[in-house]
Amino acid sequence: MEKLRTPKNIFVQGPISPIKIANSIANHATKTDIGGHSIFLGQVRADEKDGGTVRAIAYTAYEEMALQKAFEIREAVFSKYPLTCMHIYHSLGEVKTGEICLFVFTSSKHRKAAMQACEELVERIKAELPIWGKELVDNDTSVWKENT
C-alpha cells in the first residue's frame, strides 16, 4: 500500500473533507498488522482580528520545494519509527473557518510509534514546509499568518 522512496503529492485543492478522511481510514482495514492509527487534523479558526473575524484562510505554497521537503521529512520519520503507513495532506486555496486544512495520518503495529510520529510530522510540517496562509477577514482585509 505504502512504498518508501516515492515522492507523493500532499496538496489538495480546497478543504479536506471528512469523507476523504473516512475513506483513508477504511483503506487500512486490509492492513491487519496495524494496531493503532494516529490522526491530526488542522481546522481553520474564526480568530478575531482588528475590525473583523477570520472567515477563511487562503493557502499558497512553493510547491516543488514543499514536496521535496515533505519527502525528506517522510523518509526521516519512516526511518526513525516502525511505521506501517504515513499520509500527509495539506490544502491549497481557500479553506473556510470550521473546515480542515491539514490531515496527518500514521499507522503502526503498536500505538506509541504512530502517536509519536504523528506529532513529530505535524511539528515539522508547520516549521519546514514552504506554505503560507493568508487569513481573510470578514471586513475584506487580510493578515498573513506566521507559525510560532
Next chain:
Amino acid sequence: MEKLRTPKNIFVQGPISPIKIANSIANHATKTDIGGHSIFLGQVRADEKDGGTVRAIAYTAYEEMALQKAFEIREAVFSKYPLTCMHIYHSLGEVKTGEICLFVFTSSKHRKAAMQACEELVERIKAELPIWGKELVDNDTSVWKENT
C-alpha cells in the same frame, strides 16, 4: 456541544465504522474556535498465536464501573488541558481484524493540548477501564489479551 459533568456512554456494539468517525469530525465544523483535532484509533491485529491467527477480538466490560471510570478520566483530562471537545468510544462484542475497536477524539484551540490530551486518554483508557479482549483464533481456540 460538549458539556462537562455529564456521564456519557462510551460503548458501541461491534466495530466503530469510518463513517461514524467522519460524522464525528464533520460535527465539529460549527465549532470555529477549534484549531486542531487529535484522533487515536485502535485496530484489531491478525497476530500469530500457537496454531493459528487472530481473526477477531470479543470485548466485554464491567460497564457500570467502566463508565464511572471513563467519567473520572474525562473530568481529570478536561481540567488538565484547555480542550474544546473530547469523545471516547470503545467497542463491545466481536470486532474483526482490520476493524476499529477504540476511537479517542480531542479538539482544542491550539494543537498541543489536543495531542497531549489524546495520548494521555489512550494510556489511561488502556490502563484503567475494566474492559477485556478475548482474541479469537482461527483454529477455534482463544486467548485473553493483557495490556502491558
Next chain:
Amino acid sequence: MVLTIKVFGKISEEIDQMEFSIENPGNVSALIEKLQAQFPQIQELKYAIAINHQLAKPSEDIPDGAEVALLPPFSGG
C-alpha cells in the same frame, strides 16, 4: 451477610459463572483467602477486586450490600 460477586473475563471463564454468592468475610484480604479455597482454578491468576466500582486495597473493609467484582488484568483498546 451474603455478598453477590460479579466476575469478568478469564476468571469468569475459569469458574464458569458471571456472578456467585459468598458470605461476607469482612475485608478484601479475607475475601481473597476464601476465594482461593473455594476456586482453586483461579489461585494462579491475577485479579483485582473492586468495591462499588472502585479498586480496593487488601485491608479495605467490605460493607454489607456492596457491589464486589473480580477483575482480571484489563485489556481494552
Next chain:
Amino acid sequence: MVLTIKVFGKISEEIDQMEFSIENPGNVSALIEKLQAQFPQIQELKYAIAINHQLAKPSEDIPDGAEVALLPPFSGG
C-alpha cells in the same frame, strides 16, 4: 548572468509580483543587499532564501541557473 527569483506570500504581495529577474551578485548576502536596495518595501520583512529548494546560508554561492526563491515565515497547517 541573470537569475529568476520566485517570490511568495507577503513578500510577493509587497512587491506585487510572483517572480522577477536580477543580475546574479554571486552569493546570498550580496543578493540580500541588492534586494534591499531594489525593494525598500521589504527591508523590514523577514524572509529566507532558498537555492534549488534548499534553505541557503548568507555565505552560500549562487550557481548560475539556480532556482532562487524568497520565502517569508512559513504558516502552513
